[in-house]
Amino acid sequence: MKLKKLEGLLGDLDQFSDPKVELEQYPTGPHVASRLIYTAENSFGDITGKVVADFGCGCATLGIASALMEAEHVIGIDIDSQSLDIASTNAEDMEVNIDLMLSDIKGLNWRGPLVDTVVMNPPFGTRNEGIDMEFLKTALKVASRAVYSLHKTTTREHIKRVAIRDFNVKKAEVLCELRFDVPRLYKFHRKKSVDIAVDLWRFVP
């Protein structure tokens, strides 16, 4: 599938109807999501024919993008059942098959090594400190090939250090820096949207 086509399809997905602040629910836009999945496949062969898990899938943009790129099996996990209902409808609309599961990423103990690749846009941890690193830790346990994740550029050094020192990754690289437009979903955001710099990471467990 071509990048433009993928981006266009992702633009049709429904997103959080009633975002929950404490869970940091905002979607990965079609521009960023399509590039993440496209790069994972075209530069590294980590999606097509693979088992892919979407951690904190929300309405499953990344999981559905993986299925559209012909992942063999996709599992989306989120702690919020309302998002999973939207994810389920989205998958039906796109005519892709994905498994969904209501679960906390923290404490997930799947039997390895069935999952090849984890894709995620984890909560930044602004509401629940450390949750971003919990996601990363669990993802690195579950994935056997690679983990793709988005993190604030301001945390780059910290992430690199923890990934290498504490999580023993073989490789941690920033593939590109993106502008991420977080819409003003919440009353406490003063501006209409906040434009933040995020890194697209690829980790090899």
Add this chain to the structure above:
Amino acid sequence: MRLLTHNMLSCNIKGVTNGYPLTIEASKWMAKEVDFNGDFLRNIFVKIEWKVLIEAAKVMGYTDLPVEVDSSMLNSDEFLQKFHHALLEIHVEEGALICPETGRKFPVHKGIPNMLLNEDEV
């Protein structure tokens, strides 16, 4: 939920040591056809807990999987078709997953297992 997902799930209640595999109880299931990918199956075969897959498929009335398997069977198209069907085409829609150690039930509704724990279980 496909049986491939079930094959890796275990009970994550704190203190549980024998939480695998989860027993399936199903009141509704379905089969959805998907494209056959022989390479994928040949690759994933060694990573699958075969007994767990057989038992799971049986719950949904599918009994065609052979009990004894070895990698030479991966040359047989007939075997791969059965493996494909059990692993990727059968879906649990309504029912529960049961922890073998504690008997705790995790409900499955509209194909989505609810693995959330209560406060006293984490």
